[in-house]
Amino acid sequence: MxxxxxxxxxxxxxxxxxxxxxxxxxxxxxxxxxxxxxxxxxxxxxxxxxxxxxxxxxxxxxxxxxxxxxxxxxxxxxxxxxxxxxxxxxxxxxxxxxxxxxxxxxxAGREEETSGLRGALKRLLGGLAPLAVVAAAAEWLLDGPFAPDLAGTGDAGDYAISAASTEAADGAVDAGPTLLDSLSSSPGVLLFLGGVVALVAATSVAALARRRR
CATH class of the missing domain: 1.10.10.10 (Winged helix-like DNA-binding domain superfamily/Winged helix DNA-binding domain)
Incomplete structure (x- = not known):
């Protein structure tokens, strides 16, 4: 059915x-x-x-x-x-x-101003999708902390084994890298954030140039 x-x-x-x-x-x-x-x-x-x-x-x-x-x-x-x-x-x-x-x-603003804002937003949003694709590719190619572990034996598995061994020997487990550490060492995340800053800057400059015409 x-x-x-x-x-x-x-x-x-x-x-x-x-x-x-x-x-x-x-x-x-x-x-x-x-x-x-x-x-x-x-x-x-x-x-x-x-x-x-x-x-x-x-x-x-x-x-x-x-x-x-x-x-x-x-x-x-x-x-x-x-x-x-x-x-x-x-x-x-x-x-x-x-x-x-x-x-x-x-x-709020004149028609010509809202038209310029519409174009700026279109360019900004249109650039985010390809930027995300490039950032994901960089993360995978450079083996960043968020890259998929296709073999199934990546750092997470190694850390689990290391943690278990440490716990058995010393009775304590290392907390490992924090999320902030992973983000700051991720080539994909850094590339994406840098690209967003560049897109916003370029869009702002273009919008300012139009207003001065």
């Missing part, structure tokens, strides 16, 4: 952030939809994982009717959309909701 009902697909929000100016045409609808705590909780939950109305009711601890009311308002404001359709074990059709945008930024 379960084969009759398709599994839920992964849903990715659009890559571009949405920048809403407080004096823009869509500001009233967006701010009105987000005026309630429950609506903001629903939108936050959907950014974490798309869900049906009944799942959202459980996650934000409210009634199904209340969730549906706020989903309608969020949909009218263009903040959520119907991302998929799934079926319950009883064959009932259920809509899966997801965020309409990868990120939402509400700003």
């Amino acid at each position: 379960a084969d009759l009902f398709p599994e839920r697909r992964d849903h990715d929000a659009p890559e571009e952030p949405r920048v809403v100016g407080v004096d823009g045409d869509d500001a009233d609808a967006v701010l009105s939809a987000l005026s309630a705590d429950t609506a903001r909780s629903i939108l936050t939950a959907l950014h974490e994982e798309p869900a049906t109305a009944s799942e959202l009711a459980d996650r934000v601890d409210t009634t199904l009717q209340n969730v549906q009311y706020h989903l309608d308002s969020l949909d009218d404001a263009g903040l959520v959309h119907e991302a998929d359709t799934v079926y319950s074990e009883k064959g009932r059709e259920m809509t899966v909701y997801g965020p309409a945008d990868r990120a939402l930024v509400v700003v």
Whole structure:
């Protein structure tokens, strides 16, 4: 019976952030939809994982009717959309909701300023994904502390054996490297953080140059 009902697909929000100016045409609808705590909780939950109305009711601890009311308002404001359709074990059709945008930024300023901010955010967010891939590759190639142990006999196993031996001989176990030590010695983490700083700096310089034109 379960084969009759398709599994839920992964849903990715659009890559571009949405920048809403407080004096823009869509500001009233967006701010009105987000005026309630429950609506903001629903939108936050959907950014974490798309869900049906009944799942959202459980996650934000409210009634199904209340969730549906706020989903309608969020949909009218263009903040959520119907991302998929799934079926319950009883064959009932259920809509899966997801965020309409990868990120939402509400700003005050002239139209030309918000347009520049939209472009800056797009470039910044667009650079994070390839940077993460490069950082992960560096971590693996340079055998960093967070690199996957494909052989299954990495430092964790060696440390466990060493700790057991030390405990048997001296009655004490070395605590080993701390998380901070691992982070500071990780080539992937250092590369990623350095890349983020460079991206933010480049984006800020580009935005400042546009404002001075």
